[in-house]
Amino acid sequence: MTLAEILASLFPEGHAVRVADGLVTGRAPFDGAEAAVIGIDGDTPLGVEGALALSRAVLDAVRAGDRVPILVLVDSDSQRMSRRDELLGLNECLAHLAKALLLADRAGHPTVGLIYGHAAAGAFIATALATRVLAALPGANPSVMDLPSVARVTKLPLERLEEMAKSTPVFAPGLDNMVATGAVHAVLDPARPLDAQVRDLIAGLPAEDVRDRLGAERGGRPVAQAVAAAVAAEARRG
Amino acid sequence: MAAPLAAGTDPRALSWYEATARQRVAALADPGTFHEFLPPTERRMSPHLPLFDLPRAFDDGIVVGRARLDGKPVLVAAQEGRFMGGAFGEVHGAKLIGLLRAARDLRPAAVLILFDTGGVRLQEANAGETAIAEAMRAIAELRAAGVPVIGLIGGRAGAYGGGGLIAGTCSRLAVSEGGRISVSGPEVIETNRGAEEFDSRDRALVWRTMGGKHRRLIGGADAFAADTVAAFRAAALDLIGRAPAFDLATLEAEQARLEARIARFGDCRDATEIWARMGVNDPDAVPAMTTASFDETVARVAEAHHDAR
Amino acid sequence: MTDWRSEARLRDERIAAGRAYADGKVVPATRAVALLEAVLRPGDRVCLEGDNQKQADCLARALAACDPGMVHDLHMVQSGIVLPEHLDVFETGIARRLDYSYSGPQGGRIARMLYGGQIALGAVHTYLELFARYFMDLTPNVALIAGVSADREGNLYTGPNTEDTPTVVEATAFKNGVVIAQVNEIVERVPRVDIPGDRIDFVVAADKPFYVEPLFTRDPAAMTETQVLMAMMAIKGIYAEYGIRRLNHGIGFGTAAIELLLPTYGERLGLKGRIATHWALNPHPTLIPAIESGWVQQVHCFGSEVGMDRYIRERPDVFFTGRDGSLRSNRAFCQTAGLYACDLFIGSTLQIDLAGHSSTVTRDRVAGFGGAPNMGSDPHGRRHPSDTWMKAGHEAQGVGDPMLMRGRKLVVQLVETFGDKLVPTFVERLDALELARKTGLELAPVMIYGDDVTHIVTEEGIANLLLCRDADEREQAIRGVAGYTEIGRGRDRAKVEELRARGIVRRPEDLGIEPLDADRALLAAKSIKDLVHWSGGLYEPPAKFRNW
């Protein structure tokens, strides 16, 4: 689905969501009230300016105090890879954006991520992965690194990696693998109106971070939940 | 579990950059107080690395546990930058998550994260990336609950990729000259954009752009430590006492701080231009400055001092 | 009637032809190709200056860009095959014959070209040997050299990296040859005259400063506990025992570790002033702590080292410097000092066989020799005694009239039993033999012959070959320090224990060294930054060695 199609399906009553330089911001009537929207469109890399523009929008929503849902729509490249971005502290800017979303969450805003195209690395972590619940549309392609690049770095033949990817979701790019890992909670049905599906997600927001439980159930992260629980149990034993 | 030291070595005098994660933790804490969770004898190793014909580590490259710091209870996580570049794999990440979740209930005086990481472990990329997101969420919750989360950065792998993002989520950061904080590594930028954009072999450029002194000057870190365990310990104790709240006021202040940075320095090509614009008298002299004279320089730079993190 | 001046006339013709492209002696870089095409004649012997450090790279590029129809079949006589252009000229036919000394980074390509017959090789030399032949049968017709600056008269300032230049110019200029110098800048007045202007025929204003490789910089951060242990053994078991004051070090990490252990471990053993006072050595950054601690009386250098210029300037009591304050190096003189005036050479190698022969050649790389065989050989021309030399000579000889005894220079191989990728250092048969067979060399390229080697130091112990009385003892002594290599595991254990009882094989514990005490904490500097601090900020390391 394109961003326009997604917005139309999410907000059948219309919306005031704008895209500039690949950055998505705006508000729209939603579920009898309003929703705030931020995002990245068109496989755009996220640099310092973009991160701060999005965090500005999130903080504005928090300051408004109306606890409206914040939807984070993502079809992004990775973080912008440049000398200038790093010089200016890209890690602070991306972390700040994530913190703004986490603060909004704590302040009572349901935060919902929706990936519909590419999503990678720092841009992914700072946006969609910082929401309480992350959904995807079929065809979304979240990745840390594509397989040819993995082959180059690990010095393993591409064919072998492709074979391994079938049985080992933990390293391979692609939506199915991110679902198995637990990072993506649900895959939406593009044939049905998105507004209702997102409303359901908000109604069923998990009370806490359940991603490692999902990863264990779905087999994408076979041991993470048990390891985290074991550490926490030892720590609590005092 | 004990880590070896040659006879007669004062552990607090150890070089942070050179020390292993275990040596750092043992020497940072009050003597004998570190207790490790899921120690190496538990053999919680990566289930994935054997598929890649890669050796595993008994602790998956991270040491987690509790300790006392000047008598105060703290929880500690220390990454081993020499094992797989300190990168986040499934077990590695889960150990950090478990520690952060326990802290929510235990309310220690602080959680210390001794970063030493290149980011996500490629062989377990999805698990690593998800764990980074989980860690950032857990840190936000801890901070909101009033538990300071302090990052210490001075290892050879720095805090790159998702590690740089987690660092940016902490309450306070201490960094040494050798420590680096960034998202994209120099080699990654060079591979994607060419050597004209970033010559990764020009190590002076790497450190000028991503290293501890630059981060401290622009306010990307809150304390500058000499490269010893003793200096990081002193910095950690100081930072615990002045952790900013995690609330709208702090994030509004950070928004303003970062916007001002880009407005003021966004057209600079090199760190030395930024330092000059900050009022540093002899920017070219900064990389060679001793800790003492660098501290004096930092004291005069407004950008370096803030509660906006 | 005999024509006694044909060479001189030809030289004058060459110079006249070259003048067309010059303003006086000065030629812009853009006309360097035209200059060379005018001056050079087919079949000329040409020295294109370059060694393991500095390179006349602007002239190398110009030579490679010459028209092979005009310039061809040259006979290159030069220290180093280092730049790609040095071999490009053989591919285009500009050059055909080669006599050289060192080929570090081009070792693989030169081997392939030798196999392929693209190069007619005369011989691989040591530096001193090749210099010697410049004055016998390999005198250059044209020399292409490098300096820092020149005035319009051609007076040349070579800067701290003087290196081979005086030798090359001496042989060329005084035997009817033409000397062309590239310089970084043309100045009104040079800081000092390293080469008088009447020996320089043309000065090319280079497009960029000549390249210098920081070959002698070893980052202390990369030194291992094993290297610290071996350095402790060398200091206690060799330097202290023989009272070595005059010496040369190789470029490896092992010897750099020794340099860094002098102010710590050496100090603890009370050796200051008793060992390591006089050096034939490039200005190793890792020597800074020993210099600053007062260990070092003087150092003469083959060349300089990138980043050391300011430091050297401020330490003229230690280094040889000109009236202008900068270092004066000279490869020929320093090699001579290393050959005749040093009591010890210690260096590393890639392979050692059971006779103690060593080589840095692998099956597909011809690295050349450089200067190590000059340093690492016992000169039969030496006549002056020293305690070290006499003690070693006595150990080697054992019996006979002491007044007729030759002394011995100590030639020490400092090697870890396994190299990179677990490749064993100790072998039955050197790869150099296979390489010689494949390339049709008359002599296998042996770096240091077994009969010159006096000691082998590995992490397992020290083998004193001087004390071995026959080939079998020698073999077992070598096996006895060869660790877990196949050679080491093939030892006769009883025989090695007997050698140990006689002090021929010595373990760390025999020297009172506990291997677990071999800690990096003993290094006087643990990083390049520490070296900068030791130097009081005078050492300015190149960017690739910095992490700040």
Place this chain on the structure above:
Amino acid sequence: MESLTFRHTTEKPLGGTAPSAITGVVASGNLEILLERVLPPDACEVAIETPIAGYGPVWEAVVADFVARAQPGGLRISINDGGARPDTVSLRLLQGARLMEA
């Protein structure tokens, strides 16, 4: 990855009371060694995981020399190898034994 296990009988148990110790780091050319006092006092077992195949005889010799020298009775020793040279292995084994004797 290649797995190797060597079992030895020692003349005596290793001194000290430390129940376990670890030394070294799994990195290129390095290794980590985990020592645990869990076997009968005259037994020692060394289990190795190495990415470099074909060095069994070298490991066997290194371990045998270590056992003869340190008499590590009672120890189970587990090694994660990152391609360490034999001398590094020996050094780490001795470091580990010293930690256990503390």
